[in-house]
Amino acid sequence: MTAQDEYASGTLTTEAGAPVADNQNTETAGVGGPLLFQDQYLFEKLAHFNRERIPERVVHARGAGAYGTFTVTGDVTKYTKAKFLSEIGKQTEVFLRFSTVAGSLGSADAVRDPRGFAVKFYTEEGNYDLVGNNTPVFFIKDASKFPDFIHTQKRDPYTGSQEADNVWDFWGLSPESTHQVTWLHGDRGIPASYRHMDGFGSHTYQWMNAEGDYVWVKYHFKTDQGIKNLTAEEADVLAGKDPDSHQRDLREAIERGEFPSWTVSVQIMTPEQAKTYRFNPFDLTKVWSQKDFPRIEIGKLELNRNPENIFAEVEQAIFSPAHFVPGIGPSPDKMLQGRLFAYADAHRYRVGVNADHLPVNQPHATIAKTHGRDGAMYDGRHGRAKNYEPNSFGGPSQTGERLWAQIPVQGTAGNHAAPLHAEDNDFVQAGNLYRLMSEEEKARLINNLANAIAGVSKDREDIVARAINNFRQADEEYGARLEAAVKERRAGL
Incomplete structure (x- = not known):
């Protein structure tokens, strides 16, 4: 009998395991009298019910997930020593969580918003988390701006609603957002389902091979x-009809045996190429041209098993870009560097310091051996083992082998803007994206943007003008068409 079967049958008990005599009627002082304080089973139920929710994610609150496999299809051993990528045909169990970014846990799936695309690889060297989106770029390139950006996407402290004034004020004052805003308001801004969209690691990462050589x-x-x-x-x-449309589609497709899959590839850049590339390769608002760095296929990801319990396995799943394995590491991407701390810390607050003990978060192909102890929900797994290192009692110790390659740094410490490369500005790639679109795609993009910008307060034409000017700098036609469309809509308000 499985643990699930045990919970589905037999005698109902209290949380301490004692049998429950009556789950229909509370104890009272006589028939029709007030409740008795001694009915601790009632208090246990009500107290637990009051605590059934944990703080929702500040971002990516609305999500769905599934288990599956990643299968290696390309030889990349000359680039990385990561064991889960060590041979063609090798399979690794994965858990993938999809999400919207700005909405709350109770929001709808079918909204204009980036989609999270977070993959946990249960490798034999520990869990590797790849935390990305369904877009290759993001709105900002420095982690210090992230709280400000998200505040503009959430509810206004006075009105309690998302306000177009806040959204477009921030985007207009942050011209680096122009590229991602163009993605968001284009045809791919609202995927039909989680199965019918691409995913991207978005950030730049480091791969290091067995000889210690590295690439980006x-x-x-x-x-x-x-x-x-x-x-x-x-x-x-x-x-409006089905707020759970994307979650339902994913679950039902897997139940039918229609397992969704993705072909996984990488772009590879050498450190020497990175120094002279025309764009800053560590700028999250930019893409690498696929003409310059073609995609190299490395594997196939398939989802084939639904979670049994959404709260336990989707809501309590934790992901952190700091979860690397030997052969994979970070880059100087300033957004990634901030997220190395922020993601893990968010889960320590939200789920708890021992969130990694939960089944969905535990390594599946190895055992985590740490000297971390105690805290809420600690399960005592370490027994009598010493909780320090080095020790002379046979405890786990360091390997002395680097997980990723060291990179040279120089200069003075300070609040520096990201270095500029030959063609670095905030508008080139947004303009390129616009010019790649068909006339029909351009028309829908202009319509979506104009409808959104038109919602800015009538007395804040400065916010409107600044927002439109960013798109004009990306492409003169882009800005002119948008300006005309916004004027038309605002005149009719």
């Missing part, structure tokens, strides 16, 4: 189901 990499997950998106009008209807 970007991850791409190309959906094998094909890209499918919703128009704004279709999304408005679907979000």
